[in-house]
Amino acid sequence: MKEKSKKIKAKLKKKNELGNNPYFNMKIGVGGALFMSVLVYFINADHGFLPASIAAAKQAFYTFLMAGTNLKLAENLAIRFKSTKLALFLAVFIPSVITIAMTYAVHSLKGTPEPFASTIPTILLGPPSILIFVYRKRRQLQKIRSEKAV
Secondary structure, eight states, X not given: OHHHHHHHHHHHTOOOTTSSOSSOOHHHHHHHHHHHHHXXXXXXXXXXXXXXXXXXXXXXXXXXXXXXXXXXXXXXXXXXXXXXXXXXXXXXXXXXXXXXXXHHHHHHHTTOSOHHHHHHHHHHHHHHHHHHHHHHHHHHHHHHHHHHHO
16 A cells, blocks of 8 residues: 555656646646636626625636646647657647637536637637747757757
């Protein structure tokens, strides 16, 4: 039993080539949750404190999980492949499709009157934001590799 526990702890301490946790981006998760929950609260503030707070809490929870895992996926894809073009393409395309599909699904399932209209900001802002993020991660990787080569 102790051996199994040690293996689990070792996996949780694992780092990717950039020296980061390979499973979750805490900084992005927390930052996104804070930003989006405040935004959702003020969008819904005219419905009262409690409904606006509930909407903000739901948004914070969803954003924390999705942003933290999806951008970690993007980071891992950006550093996974030798070809920079392939790495950047996959690192933007796959997380963007996941983000857009999940946004549409959540709005469709919770009964948003216009789920596609609610997904448009994600369609417009998601891919460029992810591209900026993964481009920076790829440059960070190239810098680390060039320092190791010296």
